[in-house]
Amino acid sequence: MYPILHEWGGFLIRWTHVVAAIAWIGASFYFMHLDASLRAIPAIPAGKGGEAWEVHGGGFYQVRKYLVAPDRMPEHLIWHKWQSYSTWLSGFFLLCWVYYGQADLYLIDPAVRVITPATGAFIGLGALALGWLIYDGLNRSALANRPLILASAVFATVVAFAYGFQQVFSGRAAMLHTGAVIATWMTGNVFFVIMPNQRKAIAELVAGRVPNPAWGKQAKNRSSHNNYLTLPVLFFMLSGHYPLAWSSSLSWMIVGLVVIAGGVVRHFFNVRNAGGGDRWWTWGVASACVAAAVAISVLTSPGVRERVGLAVEREATTASPTQTASVTPSKVALVDDTVMGVIGSRCSMCHAPEPLWPDLAAPPKGVLLDTPEHVARFASAIRTQAVLTHAMPPNNITDMQPEERQELARWLAAQ
Ligand code: HEC
Structure with a gap:
């Protein structure tokens, strides 16, 4: 009975997770594109928001953005938060179901480290919490005003987590957990920063005061981070099906390369949608990163090394699978x-x-x-x-x- 429950349960949770993620990422892409398409109009001068016209599904849409908020509260206001929460919740459930529920199969590789399933779950969940504290701390530090240094610090954090996970988990679980750490940042951004800031702005508005523009800016920053992190996260979430991505002893480097490749591709579209032209160099960088990732996987996987005629060093593992x-x-x-x-x-x-x-x-x-x-x-x-x-x-x-x-x-x- 148990295997049937596990198999079906895993499939149904994954189904939910993928559907929720499509809704969330779709909304994220849509709003980034919308933001980039806004043009100043007489009613909303530059710097205060803007307006965009769109055509879709047989009708025309006239969408306006007000920075920080409109003069008065609209009667009917739509929030976008459950796409994010349901993606994280279903993903968290799936992580527990697959990696902690069948730890011996997916989480623990005795050739890497012999740990109990409970220790593995503790490390995995602890890392999600620690990851958020580090990321949020970086964002609240003085680095917040220096985007390039902040981005480098966030990048280094991702690679450090990938490396750390590789010291304790199977290759597959290591890459998946790296994705889960980043995904937790993304939902954390919505839950701990974007939503509270929006609520504060609305409270001020209702009280007849002008909300602090810094709240809107901070929310927009976090929302942009989410956008840049989307493609790498999807790579890590899908990697379970493709062992060459994670079986390398240097897969933490592959993680770093994928973060750069995914980030620059988003950059291309964000700049282009804003009418900033086509930054073709981003595709060159992304291709070079992916090529380097493939090369690393080839040069470090024993099976592949043999096939392309390279010497294979046999690693003596002290741990016995028993x-x-x-x-x-x-x-x-x-x-x-x-x-x-x-x-x-x-x-x-x-x-x-x-x-x-x-x-x-x-x-x-x-x-x-x-x-x-x-x-x-x-x-x-x-x-x-x-x-x-x-x-x-x-x-x-x-x-x-x-x-x-x-x-x-x-x-x-x-x-
Ligand atoms: C011709 C090559 C081949 C043979 C023979 C083969 N497999 Fe597989 N096996 C694969 C491939 C390819 C996959 C990955 C499928 C995928 O990506 O969904 C796989 C996946 C698996 C998985 C992991 C499934 C999962 O989703 O996690 C198990 C377990 C497995 N095989 C067991 C077996 C058993 C038991 C046998 C013998 C009865 C067997 N395989 C014979 C190629 C093979």
């Missing part, structure tokens, strides 16, 4: 010759450190099925992929027989 909480020696002992025979003939050609399957450069999704320890570790995923469903082998490409699936079912039932 040391994780759920992969006990007795569970490894259950992976007998029959089980290894089935896995060896139907799965290992792809799920090995250096896959024999010609189209694969690295073990898919980092799932290694080459030793009894690894097979024991991935037991529940094997149940989902090869017993409960016949998703693996893909299209039954290795001609797995029904009796062989029954062998696996027998082994899993004894777990």
Whole structure:
């Protein structure tokens, strides 16, 4: 029952998360574009907001922005906050569901560090809180008036977190957590800065006073940060499906390169939408960063190194996979010759450190099925992929027989 619940639960939460994120990011892109398109009109002089005309869905829109606020409170005011909150909440739930609920499978890589699932969750959640304190602190410091230095400090923080996560988590969890730290900044910006400032402005307005323009400026700054961080976050959130992005020992460098690439691409559109021309250099920088990221992944992944004819240094790992909480020696002992025979003939050609399957450069999704320890570790995923469903082998490409699936079912039932 548990694997079915986990599989369906994970899918449904992810569905919610992706839908919420589309709504949030769509709104973020829309408002950045709208802000950039505003033009001064007689009723709203330059510096006080502006107006934009848009055409969409069979009608024309006349949108005005008032900085800091209009003269009087409108009767009907729409807030944009739940897209952000629901994205974070569903993402947080998904993080717990996948990475802390199945820590042995996704979070803990004994070759990196042997930790208990509880320690892993504590580190992950603690990092989200710490990350916000650092980011918010930087923004409230004297650096706030020096955008370039602030951006560099925020960048260094991201890379430091990526590096730190790599010292404790699996490669996949490390990159995902880096994305989660940044995503927490983004929702934190909405929850702790943008919304409170808007509420303060409205309270002043209702009281018949003029709101402090600094509130609006601060909210706009944080909103711009969110915009620049969007593309890198999406990369980190999607990276789980692409092991080459995170299996490198230098994936913290890949994180840095992706932050630059995503940021400059947003810059291109922000400047262009504001009528500032086309900064084509941004595409050159973004391409160079992505090329460097690919090169790093190639030069540091054992499977890829072999394929392109480079020497492979074998890293001696002191930790044995049997040391994780759920992969006990007795569970490894259950992976007998029959089980290894089935896995060896139907799965290992792809799920090995250096896959024999010609189209694969690295073990898919980092799932290694080459030793009894690894097979024991991935037991529940094997149940989902090869017993409960016949998703693996893909299209039954290795001609797995029904009796062989029954062998696996027998082994899993004894777990
Ligand atoms: C032809 C190569 C190939 C063979 C053979 C193969 N796999 Fe896979 N496996 C893949 C690929 C590719 C993926 C990644 C699929 C994706 O990205 O959704 C994968 C993914 C997986 C995953 C991770 C799924 C997830 O979503 O986290 C598991 C577990 C798995 N395979 C188990 C097995 C088992 C068990 C066998 C043998 C019965 C097997 N595989 C045989 C190529 C293979």
